[in-house]
Amino acid sequence: MSEAKNASGEIPEHLRIGVFICDCGSNIAGHLDCPAITEYASTLPGVVYAKENLYTCSEAGVLEIQKGIQEHNLNRVVVASCSPRTHQPLFQSSCAQADLNPYLFEMVNIRDQCSWVHMQEKENGTEKAKDLVRMGVAKAAFLEPQEDIEASLIRRVLVIGGGAAGLSAAQSLGGMGLEVVLVEKDALGGLLNRINRLAPHGEKASDRVSELVESVKAMPNVTLYSGARISSIDGYIGNFEITIDQGQGNQAQEKAGCIVVATGAVPLSPEGLYGYDKKTVITQMELESLFLEGNFHAEKVVMIQCAGARSSERPYCSRICCQTAVKNALWIKEQNPAASVHILYRDMQMYGTEKEQMLSDARGVGVRFHVYDPENPPVVDKGTVSFYESLTGEQEDISCDLVVLSTPLVAREDVADLSQLLRVPVDQNNFFLEAHAKLRPLDFATDGIFVCGSARYPATVEEACSQGIGVSSRIATILFKDKLIVSALVAEINPETCVGCQGCMDMCPYGAISYRPDLNICEVNTILCKGCGCCAATCPSQSASLKGFKPQQVLAQIRGL
Amino acid sequence: MLDVGRHPNIELMAYCEVEGLEGEAGDFRVSVRKKARYVDEAKCTGCGACTEKCPTVVPDAFNEGLGERRAIYSWFAQGIPSTHTIDPDHCRQLNGKKCGICAKTCQAEAINFEQKDTLVELNVGAVVVATGYEVFDPSRIPEYQYQQIPNVVTAIEFERLLSASGPTGGHLDRPSDLAVEAEIEALEKKAKKGQKMLDKFEQKYETPSAQFYEAFLKGAYDGDEDRKKWAQKYEAQLEITRPLEALKKKAEGFDAAKKLAFIQCVGSRDFRFYPFCSGYCCMHSIKEAIIAHEHEPQTTSTIFGMDIRAVGKGFEEYKIRGGNQSGVRYVRGRVAEIVEGENHNPVVVYEDTREQKVKSEAFDMVILATACAPNKGVAELASVLSIEINRFGFFQTDPARPMDCTRPGIFVCGCAHGPMDIPESVAQASGAASRAAQVLIGSELRKAS
Structure with a gap:
């Protein structure tokens, strides 16, 4: 032609x-x-x-x-x-x-x-x-x-994080015959290791952890790195190169075609809230530890919901704390029916079938629920919680020997590091930002990288597992193909005229442009490029252009009018 | 939908039902009833010419009966597949009357009145159940007077009213007003017919009917049979035009609904009906309130709920934005009853828990956030597939294996599993696909070894 x-x-x-x-x-x-x-x-x-x-x-x-x-x-x-x-x-x-x-x-x-x-x-x-x-x-x-542009695919998946979500993803990916590299910086099991029982049926969390961990460990196609961190990631969909820091100066190199982010979240430590002292005022997570250690002896317990959540500082609802409170309240009543448990809340977020049932069961066994007013929050003082009960309109004082704060899950502090390594975005609350809130909840906008579990947004164990399993099929749609084929309509940069100003790099939403200092030019990675044309519109020397939408083609179209 | 319709590995079997399942994970035999559409799917191009010409008007189920469709129809515009279907309950030809206009209109020759249901046997390795849910019928709650008070609607009916492609083009016309407008339209049709008859007399006698009738009443034409007939016709016409004028005058005062009330937990968290929380309705109401406000900035909404469960990513922020920017007010409590006030305005009776007072407030329209109910066919499907249902009426799973049904090789996702929102449904759907793939890959491996 x-x-x-x-x-x-x-x-x-x-x-x-x-x-x-x-x-x-x-x-x-x-x-x-x-x-x-x-x-x-x-x-x-x-x-x-x-x-x-x-x-x-x-x-x-x-x-x-x-x-x-x-x-x-x-x-x-x-x-x-x-x-x-x-x-x-x-x-x-x-x-x-x-x-x-x-x-x-x-x-x-x-x-x-x-x-x-x-x-x-x-x-x-x-x-x-x-x-x-x-x-x-x-x-x-x-x-x-x-x-069309073709690229090879490495049929190996990097899973970052070995909690409920990451383990489920690894289990499913392994079950589909794909090779998996799972990197966990602490011990496998994540937050589950610190939890006593699971909602809604009271199964031991440790049983679930060992079941998951054992099944993943038993898979010959899963390579585990625990106590390890990711130190660098290069490449793109189909061909990522990863350096794993195993500590003590040991490094491992791995390759993967896709990456799963399953790094979870951490419970907020509510310093300065409601007299938090880790003894008489503790968090739900610390309560779980007391249960696990057999050190729980309180008889009069008050739980305060939304401690540090749904506030101007942290506007989101953490989704899982209400059910955690109800689950733990039920456990206390089961161990000691004479114990009193009061839950002070704003809205009980017991969505769905089993959770609402738990709420109703808790009421049935005598757990007391009170609505408090966030404008006029409860005051904890020497064994008494005082608050304005907005349903009855009365000021109430409840004496107690333990106050439990239901704190939200918050993003990990090192989230920015990983987000930079992977070049994927986070939202205003520092949770990873998916490609589309409704239609692509497990995908990042960058091809080949996926997210599941509380790294995306606080999730229950069941939800984290569903999402982990879900991610594996998202990956299968890529890695089960013979090769990667992408549209030829991508950007190109003319090396003769490019002056290496890097203006295009800042504009590219897909991180598809890189700078070659040796040649002082920018280059397009045609696999990462989605053909949006931002670079072509930005380039001051008109060195960047988009195939299929070159100035000559678009101008001919415009002049045709 | 389009992606699924176009995918080379997906065979879409719409308008079909599963009737039997045998075998085991990795090797199921499924019998599927392909219901007669009376339209050849291979030939139909979805052009819609048949629908334009079809003389039979049927309430449109997709628009919750708020609009109309024809007896040959597609479920909704841009639906996949675009194949049209004849509704055998309403089609004239299929009910022994003379018609067949669609067959004459169809250039693709796709109409086939002789088509019969067929049974298709499929061999599959795994099954995913994604049968969704159905909306609770709020007429079972006497105190809310759904269908008694016209301006009390369900959330899904309201959704259709709000839709730009819905029966009102997205304009919030109140159902009581729509009923009057429909009455006006019917009367106008009748009046037009009557006027035609009068026109004949007027031409014949070269006199306007009103003038003639005045004279007739004075006895000017006693004994004239033809003119007597004219007078009778004119009287009949007055019987139509008088109420018509009155209705038209009334309709001049109609205004779009601007003051809305949303009532949460209608059928949910209610031991008389469904004890569970339907999960998505709080956000649905907030979204509808915000969209109504975007459509007409004078709109204000009050959402009555026991708890406002904004538990998803960005949901709490969205809820607060609704309150700050879209005229949404949140009132804690369960509405006791709805009564009809002046001008068909529903009046909501509730306890204001802040003031500990029983209050009543009139609204232009009340929207019922109805429960996510298990589908009626759930028990039947469960028995066909030999899987269990849980105590809430949804398909049973184990929290450790969230998409696995009680029979190996059968998986469930979305609201068939329990009430959930879109992101959770989509994540579960991917999960169910993965579980199904693991079965297929496992059985391939077994065959190979």
Whole structure:
């Protein structure tokens, strides 16, 4: 297709463009004059064939395109129909089947942009459709053939963190036959090691830990590094290179195709809150330790929810503390039915089936619940908790021998280090930020890196396990393929004109650009590049450009209008 | 949805039901009933020409009956697959009447009135149950008078009213007003028909009907049978136009709902119905209140709940933003009853726990945050698949293996597992896929060795 590469920017001579106008049944033809658009398309420069189809996406329509390519020796195809989001892949693969490079295809959306929005204005809508077709044809003249970018894949996964989420991820990945490298900086099991019983059924946390740890240890395809830290990560999806610091100067090198962040979170230590002294005023986590050690002897317990959470300093709800409080209250009543337990709360976050049941069971065994007012919080003073009960409107004093503060899980202090190593973002509360809150909760925007468990947001053990298992299938969709194939429509930087200012590096949301100090230029990593074009728009020397959207192509389109 | 529809490894079998399952993990045989659509899926292009021409109007279940669809329809615009379906309960042709207009209209020749249900046998290694939930019917709660007071709606009905592609185009018209407007439309249709008849007389006698009728009453045309008929027609027309004018006048005063109340835990956390918390409804109400405010900045909302459970990532922040920026007020407590006030305004009776007083307050519209109820077909499906249901009516799992049902090789995710929000459902769905893949890979390995 060398004829397309006309340096002067003029329309190349040997262009043979085919234009296919879709009726989409009555979706387009009902509101636009499709025969007139087709007739018009055939008069455009470079167009040798124009055809109207009832449904271009039907088998018959696709065959028409392929027949057109062969019979009229087309070297560019333009389809004017619906949204490229839904149909471009189909038309591109149809072109490829007829031996036309799929990147020589251009799509024009005359349904969403003409017939749907100008439903009552047939004439104007038709004129607009002609304009759009003219623009598409003008751009098509300057399209260049491209080859998809292929890269190899290392079928090995790095899991960072060996708590409930990380272990579940490793277990599932291993169960799918993938090799796993699990790095844990302390002991396997994470926070579970410090917990007495699990909600809702009171299973021993230690049993769950050993079950998980044993099953992961038994897998021949899982390599464990405990007491180790990640010191560097290079590379990109399919090909990460990792250095693991095993302590005492020992380092290990590993390679992985994907990475799972399962680093969890830590309970807030509520210094200065409610007279916290680790003796008479303790946290739920410290209460768990008392249970585990057999050192719990209190008979009058008051728990205060949202200690250090849902405040101006830490606005989020930590999701798991209410159920922890209820679980521990039930445990106390089970051990000693004569003990009194009061829970002071703002909203009891016992969402779902089993948790609400626990709340109701706790009420049944005599755990007392009181609403406090965050504007007028409880005061702890020498064995008495005083507060304004906002349901009854009365000031109450409860005497107690132990106050337990339900503190939130907070992000780890070293979260910034890992976030920098991986070049992935965190949110305003320093939890890792997923690609999409609803539709891609386990993915990062950066390909090949995933998140699960409390590193993302506080999660129960069950939720952390679900997410860990979920991450493994996200990874399987990448590593079960023969190779990594990404679109050729990526940025390129001309090394001849690049002055190494690195302006593009700051703009790139995917960390796809790196600076080569030896040559004083910037380079694009084509696997990481998503083709957003930020670099091309930023580059002061116009050295960066985006394939498929080069200035020549876009200007031809604009000038076509 | 599109990604699933386009994926080369996914065969979508919509409008189908599982009727039997045999075998074991790694090698299940499933029988699936492919229900007759009376439309050939291979031929139908989803163009919608049939729907445009279909003469039979049916309440639109997708829009909670608030809008209308035709007897040949797609479940909703841009649904996947785009294949249309004939509703056998309403189609004229299928009920022995003469019609067949869709078949004449369809250029793809996809209509097939002779189509029958077919049974398809599938051989699969694992099964994922993702059958979701259904919305609790709040008419079971007498004190909330759902369906008695027109402006008391469910959260999902409200969702359709708020939707830009919904029956009101996203405008918050009150159901009582919509009913009047529908009445006006019906009367106008009738009046138009009546006027046509009068026009004939007016042309024949070259006199406006009103003028003629005045004279007729004075006895000017005694004994004239034709004119007597005209007078009768005119009287009948007055019977239509008088109430029509009155209704039109009334409709002039209609305004969009601006003062909203949301009532939480309708059917949830209620021992008469479902003891559990439905998890997502607090956020759903907050979201609806915020969107209503975005649509019409004068809108204010009051959310009545025992606890406001904003427990997900960013949820508490969203709740506070609703309060600060979108006119949302949160009132703690369970609403005692709803009564009908002036102008069809629902009046909410509740205890203000801050002041320890029983109060009542009128709203333009009340939205019931209905419970996430187990699907009616759960027991049947459980018996087909030989899996257990838990005490709450959802599919039973073990917290240590959150997606595994009680029979190996069968997994569950989303609200079929228990009430949960979208991110949790999506995470679980990935998890169920992983568990299923592990079964398949395991059985491949066994076969290979």
